[in-house]
Amino acid sequence: MSYKRSSLMQERMEQNRLMILQAARELISQGGFKDAQIQAIAERAGVSSGLVYRYFANKSQVLIEVLSDAIQHEIRILNHIAEENASPTVKLQKAVTAFVKRAMNSPQLAYSLMFEPVDAELEHERFRSKQLIKQSIKGVLAEGKISGEFSFEDLDTAALCVVGAMTFVVIEPLNPSRNVMFDQNYKDYFVKQVAEFCVNAVQYQEGK
Incomplete structure (x- = not known):
């Protein structure tokens, strides 16, 4: 049971990470790096800024x-x-x-x-x-x-x-x-x- 929870958690974490990267790519595609700020990336991905910083230092x-x-x-x-x-x-x-x-x-x-x-x-x-x-x-x-x-x-x-x-x-x-x-x-x-x-x-x- 513990292994299953761990596997699901890992899958969710990877999904969050992919969503953040996809959101950043979309913002860059629309307005360049200047538009890909952490807050904008978080909003686009539907997550909090804090969660973005859990995966990326900056x-x-x-x-x-x-x-x-x-x-x-x-x-x-x-x-x-x-x-x-x-x-x-x-x-x-x-x-x-x-x-x-x-x-x-x-x-x-x-x-x-x-x-x-x-x-x-x-x-x-x-x-x-x-x-x-x-x-x-x-x-x-x-x-x-x-x-x-x-x-x-x-x-x-x-x-x-x-x-x-x-x-x-x-x-x-x-x-x-x-x-x-x-x-x-x-x-x-x-x-x-x-x-x-x-x-x-x-x-x-x-x-x-």
């Missing part, structure tokens, strides 16, 4: 976990593409397309997670997240170098350049201060251009 810890969860999801998508039975060129095109398209479809969330000014602790997590993305891209580039599809001098530098292109390229279109809405045709065109740029940057060419 706001930064909540936001770090939201960022970490979001990036882990992106990494799973990139790694799944990297493991597909396809050429490195196709994999790179699909990986960049998937990442940029998801950013364009959730502009405020993507902008906040990647670019909104944050404290040092959250910035460190952001840097770590980009390193994980780079590792996934490196695998595809290395495969392409071996197959002869890609040509570049240094694998690490090439991966950094691709990740830089696929992340920082969205700063302007996603920046909330511009208050610009893009239709689907523009999004599709923009994503296609970014993916083609990244592939062309590393693709082998005669005399290159």
Whole structure:
């Protein structure tokens, strides 16, 4: 009986934690990190501020976990593409397309997670997240170098350049201060251009 109570309590605690993180993610998606204050998160999750502090020491810890969860999801998508039975060129095109398209479809969330000014602790997590993305891209580039599809001098530098292109390229279109809405045709065109740029940057060419 005691074990059953303990199991139910553990399940309830995990559910509360997930509700808090989901509430924080929704607030970030609507107004950025500045709107994801502890009181607002608690109200959104339907819990007390005190309960939020039972799970997280401060706001930064909540936001770090939201960022970490979001990036882990992106990494799973990139790694799944990297493991597909396809050429490195196709994999790179699909990986960049998937990442940029998801950013364009959730502009405020993507902008906040990647670019909104944050404290040092959250910035460190952001840097770590980009390193994980780079590792996934490196695998595809290395495969392409071996197959002869890609040509570049240094694998690490090439991966950094691709990740830089696929992340920082969205700063302007996603920046909330511009208050610009893009239709689907523009999004599709923009994503296609970014993916083609990244592939062309590393693709082998005669005399290159």
